[in-house]
Amino acid sequence: MPKLQPTDIPSFATSQLTLLNAELQAELSETNALLSSHTPTSLSRAGLAILNLNVSSIRTGLGGKAVVELALDSAVVTKGEHADIPEHGIRVGDIVAIQEQPAGSAKKTEKRELAKKGAEGVVLRVRRENVEIVLDKEDADVPSGGKLWIVKLANDVTYKRMNQTMTRLQKFSDQEYTPFIRVLFGQASPTPLPSDLNDPSNPLHKLEWNDPNLNDSQKEAIRFALASREVALIHGPPGTGKTHTLIELILQMLKLNLRLLVCGPSNISVDNIVERLASHKVPMIRLGHPARLLPSVLNHSLDVLTRTSEAAALVQDVRKEMDDKQSSIRKTRNARERRQIYTELKDLRQEFREREKKSIDTLTKGSKVVLATLHGAGGFHLKGQEFDVVIVDEASQALEAQCWVPLLWVKANKLVLAGDHLQLPPTIKSLNSKDAKAVKQDNAKKESKSKDAKSKNDKKTKDKSGENITKDIAGLSVKPAAVEKSLKLETTLFDRLLSLHGPSIKRMLTTQYRMHENIMRFPSDELYDSKLIAADFVKERLLKDLPYPVKDTEDTREPIVFFDTQGGDFMEKTEDDDVPVKGKGMSLGDSKSNEAEAALVKMHVGNLVDAGVKAEDIAVVTPYNAQLAILSQLLKEAFPGIELGSVDGFQGREKEAVIVSLVRSNADHEVGFLGEKRRLNVAMTRPKRHLCIVGDSETVGRGSKFLKAWMEFLEEKADLRYPNLADVYVDEQQAG
Numbered sequence: 001m002p003k004l005q006p007t008d009i010p011s012f013a014t015s016q017l018t019l020l021n022a023e024l025q026a027e028l029s030e031t032n033a034l035l036s037s038h039t040p041t042s043l044s045r046a047g048l049a050i051l052n053l054n055v056s057s058i059r060t061g062l063g064g065k066a067v068v069e070l071a072l073d074s075a076v077v078t079k080g081e082h083a084d085i086p087e088h089g090i091r092v093g094d095i096v097a098i099q100e101q102p103a104g105s106a107k108k109t110e111k112r113e114l115a116k117k118g119a120e121g122v123v124l125r126v127r128r129e130n131v132e133i134v135l136d137k138e139d140a141d142v143p144s145g146g147k148l149w150i151v152k153l154a155n156d157v158t159y160k161r162m163n164q165t166m167t168r169l170q171k172f173s174d175q176e177y178t179p180f181i182r183v184l185f186g187q188a189s190p191t192p193l194p195s196d197l198n199d200p201s202n203p204l205h206k207l208e209w210n211d212p213n214l215n216d217s218q219k220e221a222i223r224f225a226l227a228s229r230e231v232a233l234i235h236g237p238p239g240t241g242k243t244h245t246l247i248e249l250i251l252q253m254l255k256l257n258l259r260l261l262v263c264g265p266s267n268i269s270v271d272n273i274v275e276r277l278a279s280h281k282v283p284m285i286r287l288g289h290p291a292r293l294l295p296s297v298l299n300h301s302l303d304v305l306t307r308t309s310e311a312a313a314l315v316q317d318v319r320k321e322m323d324d325k326q327s328s329i330r331k332t333r334n335a336r337e338r339r340q341i342y343t344e345l346k347d348l349r350q351e352f353r354e355r356e357k358k359s360i361d362t363l364t365k366g367s368k369v370v371l372a373t374l375h376g377a378g379g380f381h382l383k384g385q386e387f388d389v390v391i392v393d394e395a396s397q398a399l400e401a402q403c404w405v406p407l408l409w410v411k412a413n414k415l416v417l418a419g420d421h422l423q424l425p426p427t428i429k430s431l432n433s434k435d436a437k438a439v440k441q442d443n444a445k446k447e448s449k450s451k452d453a454k455s456k457n458d459k460k461t462k463d464k465s466g467e468n469i470t471k472d473i474a475g476l477s478v479k480p481a482a483v484e485k486s487l488k489l490e491t492t493l494f495d496r497l498l499s500l501h502g503p504s505i506k507r508m509l510t511t512q513y514r515m516h517e518n519i520m521r522f523p524s525d526e527l528y529d530s531k532l533i534a535a536d537f538v539k540e541r542l543l544k545d546l547p548y549p550v551k552d553t554e555d556t557r558e559p560i561v562f563f564d565t566q567g568g569d570f571m572e573k574t575e576d577d578d579v580p581v582k583g584k585g586m587s588l589g590d591s592k593s594n595e596a597e598a599a600l601v602k603m604h605v606g607n608l609v610d611a612g613v614k615a616e617d618i619a620v621v622t623p624y625n626a627q628l629a630i631l632s633q634l635l636k637e638a639f640p641g642i643e644l645g646s647v648d649g650f651q652g653r654e655k656e657a658v659i660v661s662l663v664r665s666n667a668d669h670e671v672g673f674l675g676e677k678r679r680l681n682v683a684m685t686r687p688k689r690h691l692c693i694v695g696d697s698e699t700v701g702r703g704s705k706f707l708k709a710w711m712e713f714l715e716e717k718a719d720l721r722y723p724n725l726a727d728v729y730v731d732e733q734q735a736g
């Protein structure tokens with residue numbers, strides 16, 4: 001990314017609002033297009049729907065809402081078999097419609113139609129054999145009888161909050177331009193670090209570490225984050241212990257009696273920190289709907305604490321009184337008495353809310369560490385509270401507007417971001433959507449009109465007062481127009497700060513604890529300035545050394561195997577246009593697959609398993625969803641426990657052995673989104689002991705400089721194999 005100029009805040013916010021709006025429109029129109037043009041069967045194949053369900057129970061859940069449990073219809077379950085729901089992409093927190101299932105061939109109607117006929121709700125729990133959904137409306141009409149299906153709808157809740165946040169930023173008053181905020185927009189430089197920071201006499205060199213095994217780069221990053229006044233970035237390449245380092249940083253900050261708000265883009269990223277802090281017995285509060293939290297962190301959930309803590313007792317008293325009144329209503333026939341009770345209930349409800357708010361205030365304000373998702377930090381609980389530091393893990397996975405939710409909602413003067421801008425940024429849908437482009441153009445037109453009007457006004461003011469009234473802070477010249485052109489929605493706060501202030505505001509962790517040295521080599525050299533070092537206990541680890549019996553074979557003794565499919569036998573195929581594609585980076589009709597490659601993957605998995613490697617220690621990843629579908633069919637049943645995923649979905653994960661199917665093989669040397677090196681970085685840095693690449697070096701090697709270098713590296717350093725199509729299929733038949 002080119003070096004950014006200081007940014008004018010209102011223009012920045014306006015530009016974000018435009019981009020967010022385009023993104024929301026893309027999401028809405030994508031969902032509507034999918035629902036209206038695809039059959040339930042193909043939506044289900046894409047993981048966006050679950051078919052053949054029945055209501056197995058309805059109960060009252062948290063907040064008095066109805067929870068519907070759905071399981072597979074008994075008619076579709078073969079006798080004696082498990083009634084597991086087939087593979088799908090519906091996750092906790094998704095918004096779905098429950099509806100009578102139309103005939104398999106029927107095309108679907110628009111979202112409006114769906115909502116009209118069925119019920120809408122939020123997915124509360126996903127199990128192998130059933131799914132629970134909290135209904136939005138108490139009087140929702142859950143269809144009864146016949147087969148039901150659930151289908152994923154667009155989720156605009158997070159957009160609304162980001163929109164509110166950016167609108168607030170847009171209207172910032174002069175007093176709100178604190179030195180901290182100015183640094184975040186490049187209008188002021190960060191306060192210089194103490195000149196003796198690297199001097200062993202500096203008190204930060206005398207810290208008592210909770211983990212004596214921290215490596216030097218981790219210690220340096222912690223000292224740096226403690227010493228920085230406004231902002232510190234911790235750059236954690238794959239497997240370098242980024243979260244591990246944050247935990248130590250949090251413990252050190254607590255020793256200094258600082259109050260911390262710790263956030264991440266997803267619930268799992270936050271729970272991961274709660275779990276690790278819990279083992280250090282840190283008192284803390286985790287905000288968020290209990291249904292979305294890991295069971296192991298519920299003890300720290302605000303919701304649970306408001307029921308069990310001392311402060312909660314007062315609330316419970318009122319709750320009891322309300323329950324008593326409720327039941328007395330049912331007993332009373334006299335209308336006047338009933339009216340009287342209703343009035344009392346109304347007062348009690350008011351009292352309940354006030355006490356609950358007080359109890360929440362007491363709990364959160366008394367807590368030195370509060371944890372929430374970036375979105376969740378914007379709930380009413382924390383509004384205006386003071387924190388010394390906001391810490392964001394997985395910051396390169398969050399939209400910038402999301403990061404601003406905590407920053408604007410609470411009062412804080414320091415920010416620590418941990419992430420890796422060389423892995424994949426958050427998924428953006430509006431990049432390729434026609435609708436979104438149209439919205440952007442439309443907005444741009446409106447904006448230029450309003451700018452014209454504004455500049456006329458400014459001129460008038462200037463003429464009158466003789467002064468330049470443009471908000472130009474700290475003597476730095478600020479160019480509003482520059483914002484719109486240079487920033488995209490996928491530019492994260494991490495990226496932007498790095499580009500504004502340069503590498504002096506970050507420290508990189510350099511020892512990685514995941515990969516064999518050879519697996520690490522290429523990403524280290526190409527992306528991390530050759531700075532990565534493999535920790536001693538991982539650098540020579542091979543599959544044959546796994547802590548259970550594994551034979552020493554030509555596969556288990558190799559850290560990297562490359563099946564080069566060049567030669568034209570392993571050609572890719574473009575999927576039919578009516579196959580919607582699963583997962584985050586959902587798009588229509590442009591997915592690729594490669595059946596011969598999939599067969600080769602199966603052969604290799606078979607060889608690893610025959611050597612003794614457990615299927616659950618193996619993952620197969622591919623950038624293409626159509627390929628993922630083929631791989632699922634070939635491998636799921638043959639190797640129970642094996643993990644299959646898209647590269648994007650596997651970010652943050654690791655496995656002993658990872659096989660990457662690159663898919664692209666064509667005469668035009670087109671590589672599509674293999675051209676994104678951050679995606680390849682994620683793919684090649686997931687394994688611990690064994691990386692197997694299946695791909696066509698002729699096609700892939702011409703895709704970009706990075707791909708060319710990678711192919712050359714593999715030819716030189718990997719165990720290179722030229723597979724023969726006939727062998728692959730012979731093997732396939734034998735296995736079958």
Ligand SMILES: Nc1ncnc2c1ncn2[C@@H]1O[C@H](COP(=O)(O)OP(=O)(O)OP(=O)(O)O)[C@@H](O)[C@H]1O
Pocket residue numbers: 213214215218236237238239240241242243244245513514652653
């Ligand atoms: N100093 C250390 N000594 C030994 N092991 C360490 C050290 N730091 C981190 N680890 C180990 O490295 C692994 C990765 O750590 P962690 O989960 O914190 O990494 P991360 O950088 O957040 O992960 P990711 O690469 O997925 O972003 C963990 O198993 C952790 O225990």
